[in-house]
Amino acid sequence: MPAMPEPHPSAASSTDAPAAAPNPARATTALPDAVPHRYEAFVAGLPKAELHVHHVGSASPRIVAELAARHPKAGVPADEAKLAEYFTFTDFAHFITVYLSVVDLIRDAEDVRTLTYGVAENMHAQGIRYAELTVTPYSHIHRGIPGEAFMEAIEDARLAAERDLGLVLRWCFDISGESGIPAADVTLDAATRLAPAGLVSFGLGGPEIGVGRPQFKPHFDAARATGLHSVPHAGETTGPETIWDALNSLGAERIGHGTSATRDPDLLAHLAERQIPLEVCPTSNIATRAVATLAEHPLADMVAAGCLVTVNSDDPPMFATDLNREYAVAADLLDLDEHGIAALAKNAVTASFAPEDVKARLTAEIDDHLTTWTSTSAGDRATR
Numbered sequence: 001m002p003a004m005p006e007p008h009p010s011a012a013s014s015t016d017a018p019a020a021a022p023n024p025a026r027a028t029t030a031l032p033d034a035v036p037h038r039y040e041a042f043v044a045g046l047p048k049a050e051l052h053v054h055h056v057g058s059a060s061p062r063i064v065a066e067l068a069a070r071h072p073k074a075g076v077p078a079d080e081a082k083l084a085e086y087f088t089f090t091d092f093a094h095f096i097t098v099y100l101s102v103v104d105l106i107r108d109a110e111d112v113r114t115l116t117y118g119v120a121e122n123m124h125a126q127g128i129r130y131a132e133l134t135v136t137p138y139s140h141i142h143r144g145i146p147g148e149a150f151m152e153a154i155e156d157a158r159l160a161a162e163r164d165l166g167l168v169l170r171w172c173f174d175i176s177g178e179s180g181i182p183a184a185d186v187t188l189d190a191a192t193r194l195a196p197a198g199l200v201s202f203g204l205g206g207p208e209i210g211v212g213r214p215q216f217k218p219h220f221d222a223a224r225a226t227g228l229h230s231v232p233h234a235g236e237t238t239g240p241e242t243i244w245d246a247l248n249s250l251g252a253e254r255i256g257h258g259t260s261a262t263r264d265p266d267l268l269a270h271l272a273e274r275q276i277p278l279e280v281c282p283t284s285n286i287a288t289r290a291v292a293t294l295a296e297h298p299l300a301d302m303v304a305a306g307c308l309v310t311v312n313s314d315d316p317p318m319f320a321t322d323l324n325r326e327y328a329v330a331a332d333l334l335d336l337d338e339h340g341i342a343a344l345a346k347n348a349v350t351a352s353f354a355p356e357d358v359k360a361r362l363t364a365e366i367d368d369h370l371t372t373w374t375s376t377s378a379g380d381r382a383t384r
């Protein structure tokens with residue numbers, strides 16, 4: 001999922017949209033209810049890194065309830081049971097309404113802290129040890145939260161999450177592409193003049209069709225000149241040419257989604273040869289209809305071509321998923337056992353911009369989990 005408040009790219013306008021506008025409700029109910037999972041416990045206990053997940057898009061009903069109670073006039077239910085209903089999307093327009101109503105609940109720095117720390121708690125509960133959270137400063141600055149106060153709030157939450165939960169958070173600031181150059185200017189200013197300590201990368205979300213990647217080249221050049229990594233969304237709802245644009249114009253070091261890469265063998269070979277990671281979000285792709293069905297998801301083709309793939313959740317509560325579920329989906333699509341799942345988790349560490357000591361620690365924790373799990377399982381078998 002891209003930056004909001006505009007609709008998802010695949011439904012951003014009637015001209016952009018595939019034959020039918022995405023319908024998260026229908027699409028998510030089309031997913032298997034019980035993702036297979038003999039490996040559920042293994043995945044739940046697996047230390048994980050997540051690289052493609054959005055800040056507001058991670059607001060769970062629990063967090064929204066807290067914000068709604070704080071701002072009762074906003075008309076959003078403050079009761080978690082009612083919110084579960086509120087989060088059941090009847091159509092795409094409803095999804096956008098809900099998303100925007102969540103954005104509108106974030107009115108001051110305290111709300112930003114509540115959202116960010118709440119998201120960190122949810123990550124911690126899933127066994128996530130490191131995450132690069134995509135934040136869209138423009139959405140909040142544009143609504144009147146001063147940039148400095150916003151930065152202070154997310155940094156407070158980041159430091160608290162590391163101290164209390166052992167979760168290492170880093171930021172990706174993304175341009176909401178649909179808001180054009182003014183949004184890009186604000187985002188660049190946030191990423192340079194106001195750069196918080198945890199910022200590692202610069203991104204681009206929003207609709208792809210009609211929002212050419214190359215127009216943001218000056219912003220990416222300037223962000224990269226300060227040492228930020230380039231991680232635009234590309235090829236989610238458009239073809240491989242957008243991914244080429246992201247690589248050639250924006251210096252992309254990872255590709256957000258990159259779903260259409262498999263349509264261009266030269267591109268796929270290029271991504272594989274350079275080991276440019278792909279941030280794959282299977283359930284999101286189905287929910288937004290970037291991909292029609294899980295059976296048609298290109299993940300296996302990406303892996304077969306030798307690409308470095310990572311698995312991510314994008315906007316988890318909005319798509320009724322979480323990172324553990326995405327690992328289960330990927331394990332199913334790729335027919336992985338515990339060793340394969342652990343290798344997938346290590347891909348995310350490799351592809352991350354985490355400090356080297358965090359990478360080493362997380363890799364060792366993944367290995368430990370696998371060793372403990374396989375030896376315990378062997379022990380179980382031996383006693384049977």
Ligand SMILES: [Zn+2]
Pocket residue numbers: 001002003052054205233256314
């Ligand atoms: Zn996204």
